[in-house]
Amino acid sequence: MPGIPRFRHGAGRLCLDFVRTLRHRGRPEVEEELPDIGALSAWVREFGPVHADPVMADGEVQFPAVDGGAAIVDAQKLREAAYHLIEGSRGQTGAPPCPKARELINLAAARPVPAPQLDAAGGLSWWADEPVAATLSLVARDALDLVGTDAIHRVRNCADPTCRALFYDGSRPGSRRWCSMDACGNRAKKATLRARS
């Protein structure tokens, strides 16, 4: 991945990295990291195996067939549906998943995912007719896998009270506390050191 990442990585699951693109959900300081198709394309570039960049066809730059306005609304809806599905499944209330959220995720997951291709030199690349939809299909499938398996019991909120982002605790003892070691974990470590000195 060339360059400095624009988005936060390392939540431990693709769907959780996607869910956290709405920072401080439900709070006054809420922050939308995917306000437009440019941001969504950048997210796909950072997290998916395929690029959502314009492609050169017959010497002309062509954008993949994407209606930017509709695509961003669909992506945000999918993200919030994934959030509700995951939070509902963590609640252990025994209530069935919200039908609307479930339907949205199921539909997105049914779309084609990126396909691997081997080139003549033996290199692997990924290809999709619709890179954005294909990457969001990966996100939706990951969300379904998360809520449909015991992995859901490993989803936690970041221990940093100003963050609270969801992450997947893949540590053996199940004791991971922060959404990312290089952001929240590091901040906590520095605060502890400061308090000691």
Ligand SMILES: [Zn+2]
């Ligand atoms: Zn955090």
